[in-house]
Amino acid sequence: MGYETVCAGSSPLLPHQRPPALIYDVALLDLDGVVYTGQGAVRHAVPALAQARDAGLRLAYVTNNASRSPSAVASHLTTLGVPATAADVVTSAQAAASLIAERVPPGSPVLVAGAMGLRLALRARGLRPVSVAAERPLAVVQGYAPDMSYGLLAEAALAVRAGALFVGANADLTLPSPRGLQPGNGSMLQVIAISTGVQPIVAGKPEPPLHAEAVARTGARRPLVVGDRLDTDIEGATRGGADSMLVLTGVSTPRDLVLAPPSQRPTYVSLDLNGLLEPQLAVGRPYGGGPVEYGGWIARRGDADGPIELTGAGQPIDGLRALCALAWSGSQITAEQADPALKVLEDRL
Numbered sequence: 316m317g318y319e320t321v322c323a324g325s326s327p328l329l330p331h332q333r334p335p336a337l338i339y340d341v342a343l344l345d346l347d348g349v350v351y352t353g354q355g356a357v358r359h360a361v362p363a364l365a366q367a368r369d370a371g372l373r374l375a376y377v378t379n380n381a382s383r384s385p386s387a388v389a390s391h392l393t394t395l396g397v398p399a400t401a402a403d404v405v406t407s408a409q410a411a412a413s414l415i416a417e418r419v420p421p422g423s424p425v426l427v428a429g430a431m432g433l434r435l436a437l438r439a440r441g442l443r444p445v446s447v448a449a450e451r452p453l454a455v456v457q458g459y460a461p462d463m464s465y466g467l468l469a470e471a472a473l474a475v476r477a478g479a480l481f482v483g484a485n486a487d488l489t490l491p492s493p494r495g496l497q498p499g500n501g502s503m504l505q506v507i508a509i510s511t512g513v514q515p516i517v518a519g520k521p522e523p524p525l526h527a528e529a530v531a532r533t534g535a536r537r538p539l540v541v542g543d544r545l546d547t548d549i550e551g552a553t554r555g556g557a558d559s560m561l562v563l564t565g566v567s568t569p570r571d572l573v574l575a576p577p578s579q580r581p582t583y584v585s586l587d588l589n590g591l592l593e594p595q596l597a598v599g600r601p602y603g604g605g606p607v608e609y610g611g612w613i614a615r616r617g618d619a620d621g622p623i624e625l626t627g628a629g630q631p632i633d634g635l636r637a638l639c640a641l642a643w644s645g646s647q648i649t650a651e652q653a654d655p656a657l658k659v660l661e662d663r664l
Contacts, residue, residue, distance in 0.1 A: 335560060335583060336367040336591045341535035343405075343526075343557075346378045346388070348543035348565020349588070351395060353493040357564045361396040363588035372591065374403065377529045377540075379519040379547060381408035381458030381484035381500070382430035402532075407484040407519035408436035410528040411456050414518050415482055416440040419453040426450070426479065428471040428507070429458030433484065448473035457507065457515070458484030459500040468506050475511045485519025487547060491565050520544075520551035527555070541588070545571055545579040558582040558599075560590055569635055569664055573642050573653045580643055586632050586664070596636045602644040607637045614641040614656065623648065625656035631663035 335342075344350060350360050368374055376388065376399065383391075385404035392399040411433065415425060421441040426448065427433050433456055434444040445452055448470045455471045475481045487499035508514050518524040520542075530538060538557050542548020543565025552559035560583040561567060572584060582599040583590060596609050606615035611629025614637040625638055638656050642648050 332594045332597075334370075334592050334594050335539055336370040336372040339372065339537050339539035339558070341373045341375055341533050341538045342367065342591065343375050343377045343529050343533070343535070343538050343540045344588075345520075345540075345542035345544070345548050345565075346376055347380060348491045349541060349562055350376065350392065350397065352491055352565070354391075355493070356395045356397075357587065359587045359589050360564075363591060364397055367588075367591040370592070373533065373535075374399075375405060375529060375533045375535075376403055377405045377520075377525065379407045379485035379487055379500075379525070380490075381406055381411065381432050381436075381519075382460055383432045384435045385409070387432070405525070405529040405532050406432060406436065407525050408432045408458055409439075409532075410525040411458065411482050411484045411518035412436040412440040412442065413528055414516065414524050415454045415456060415480065416442060418480060423454070424450045424452040426452040426455045426471055426474045427458075428455065428460075428463065428467050429484065430460040433458045446470065448477065451477070452479050454480040454482060455507075456482045456484065457500065457504055459490065459503070463503060468503070472507045472510045475507055475513050481507065481511075481513050481515040483515035483517045483519070485525075485547075486515075486517045486522075487519070487544075489566070491543075496566070520547040521549075521554055522551070523554055526551050526557070530555070539582075541591070543567060545575050545581075549575075549581045550579045552581070553578050560585055562587050562590060563664065564588075569660065570650070570653070570657055572635070573639055573657060574648070574650060575643075576647065577643075580639075584632070584636050584639060596633075596640060598636050598639040598643065602640050605644075607640045607644075609633050609637040609640070612637045614638045616641065616645075619645075620652075622652050622655040625659045631660050634660050635664065 385401040486501035490499040540552035610633025612627030612634040
């Protein structure tokens, strides 16, 4: 695919701006809610990723889910029509294993409260997975497992009480599914944390270890983090000093986005992964607080404490981009200030 094809439909606001697929060398893509939900692909994800790859963007898949091995994730992606190998997948299990390997001697026993993905990652780093506190593990690592038992959580808690290092693969409180949001690993972590009084060291997003692991494994020089959650994907990118793009196919909503604190404001906003191919407003840069005109929309402030006004009739996503650019240019706005403008878009997004 050539430059002209990718740039079709360039905005009149920034005619010189290229789409993200031509700006960054590697896209660090979240999976759940971005590429797939459950077993099925998210809308437009498969063709968009194919076009981005053809444009020269390298694709890596970075997930907080520690339950599956990279090869299992790659097989799932390939089945959906997204060609991938184990080397293209970076998991919070790998980040957790690296974190533990830096703190305990090689060959140390590590109690695993989680699935096979964690065990494989520990073995790859020269550590010995165990399942009972009687093995005197030097560390405990917990990751998401849909069949987590009380007995295993109890063993983990006993080991943590005995002094084992406590590591969480991730702290996501919820997990997207076709049936809605379900309890995530962060919710399960609290069983051990509350019962022992020990808080875990977290390896997954938004903490730095997983981002650092992804950059190291891909050799990215200018990565773009792509995710559906402000509190994990986008904040993780901010902490790692990387640009980011939020897609609205998962957890975070337009209202969450407009009201986001500075640490959770993405560089770009898109309905879905087609945003990799679209020249678009970098909403995360400062705009000085004046009216923002973009794609047929105008976002402006009346007085400092009044509601934001949004008028126009372009693509709804461009209205949201303009609204975010304005909302983020000054002091933190309130829900009361944002809601009238959001109502203009609510039936269109």
